[in-house]
Amino acid sequence: MLLMRVGAAGAERPAVRVDEERYVDVSDVVEDFDGRFFADGGVERLRDVVHRRTEDGEVKEVAGQRIGAPIARPHQILCIGLNYTDHAAETGQAVPDEPILFNKAPNTLVGPDDDVLIPRRSTKTDWEVELGVVVGRRASYLQDEDAAREAIAGYVLVNDVSEREFQIERGGQWVKGKSAPTFNPCGPWLATPDEIDDVHNLPMWLDVNGERRQDGSTATMLFRPAFLIHYISQFVTLEPGDLINTGTPPGVGMGHDPPVYLRDGDVMELGIDGLGRQRQQVRATP
Numbered sequence: 001m002l003l004m005r006v007g008a009a010g011a012e013r014p015a016v017r018v019d020e021e022r023y024v025d026v027s028d029v030v031e032d033f034d035g036r037f038f039a040d041g042g043v044e045r046l047r048d049v050v051h052r053r054t055e056d057g058e059v060k061e062v063a064g065q066r067i068g069a070p071i072a073r074p075h076q077i078l079c080i081g082l083n084y085t086d087h088a089a090e091t092g093q094a095v096p097d098e099p100i101l102f103n104k105a106p107n108t109l110v111g112p113d114d115d116v117l118i119p120r121r122s123t124k125t126d127w128e129v130e131l132g133v134v135v136g137r138r139a140s141y142l143q144d145e146d147a148a149r150e151a152i153a154g155y156v157l158v159n160d161v162s163e164r165e166f167q168i169e170r171g172g173q174w175v176k177g178k179s180a181p182t183f184n185p186c187g188p189w190l191a192t193p194d195e196i197d198d199v200h201n202l203p204m205w206l207d208v209n210g211e212r213r214q215d216g217s218t219a220t221m222l223f224r225p226a227f228l229i230h231y232i233s234q235f236v237t238l239e240p241g242d243l244i245n246t247g248t249p250p251g252v253g254m255g256h257d258p259p260v261y262l263r264d265g266d267v268m269e270l271g272i273d274g275l276g277r278q279r280q281q282v283r284a285t286p
Helices: 035-039 042-055 085-090 145-150 164-169 174-178 225-233
Strands: 002-006 013-017 022-025 077-081 100-104 116-118 129-135 152-159 203-208 211-217 243-245 267-272 276-284
Touching (some): 022 042, 035 042, 077 174, 129 203, 129 225, 129 267, 145 152, 152 276, 164 174, 225 243
Parallel strands (some): 077 243, 116 276
Antiparallel strands (some): 129 243, 267 276
């Protein structure tokens, strides 16, 4: 299934996408796509409801609707740094022996087409198209990657927006460069694992003002989703609905020579096969 949340910011309704133009509203069945929904097997409970309503023609048009992030505010957003071999090379850093793990404030989460705000005093705001993994059950000290795979609720497209000066030059604490408001556009939908044929071979791309900046694939990912879930569970208890951003391919602004960063008025467009596309207008924070 493809889970969506439709409506004004802060008042999104849970829905399921049935094709490119239509969705089924399930807000009378499900309160939200949050931790409780995933922990209680909500995805399986919805399948019959969505099938029946689609057959009965109880569908709505996507056109003209605001699409929110497909998950409610997660307990935590965790991120993996330098997880693509070619991205590590463009930044001049060694490929890590173990995943580089850091956190991002949960309130960075916004819809796929919402504005992205450049923080005050920022000169190095950057883009990062990424595969996001949503946790489906509580995970602590998982035994192996098979157990980790079973803990995955689905996959999402995310833009891990980053402020490089804050991240690298202001004390070495990455969270400062990752946690400004609007710094995690997510969606337009969450694809359950059965919707994705091969999560290890998904083309991904990002344009700025119509110019292709990133053009990669999850095939060059160093640490794959199941490995990451298993690995993280040895250090952090993952909760249902948590989001993990798994890293970005080459082409970020910091990696260009000279570096190129976002400015007020820029437009970012990005996508991953099977997970849709996003479009964000970049604005300066008032």
